[in-house]
Amino acid sequence: MCTAFREIREDGIKIGKDQGIKLGRDQGIKLGRNQGIKLGRDQGIKLGRDQGIKLGRDQGIKLGRDQGIKLGEERVNQLIQCLIRDCRMEEIERAVSDKAYQQELFLKYGI
Secondary structure (H helix, E strand, C coil): CCHHHHHHHHHHHHHHHHHHHHHHHHHHHHHHHHHHHHHHHHHHHHHHHHHHHHHHHHHHHHHHHHHHHHHHHHHHHHHHHHHHHCCCHHHHHHHHHCHHHHHHHHHHHCC
């Protein structure tokens, strides 16, 4: 093989190798970026879901507590109305301070 041909061949190999390295690097960067985006998106979705669940749970607890308080107030008011209607005024104070007695009266009046 003549020297000139060998040099041209070696230059071609070097040029091809350099182009291959650049192409491989560009493809690797693109692939890595896409994988990073997917991983970041998945992490973001999980974090957002976890935050949403916590927020929803906190809101649900508050709503449930508020509804429970309202229902409890309504029950006590109904009991007091029943006791007033039946002229049992002296029992109102006991019903408010004695929870066991209050429960008995709830059952008695079907509240």
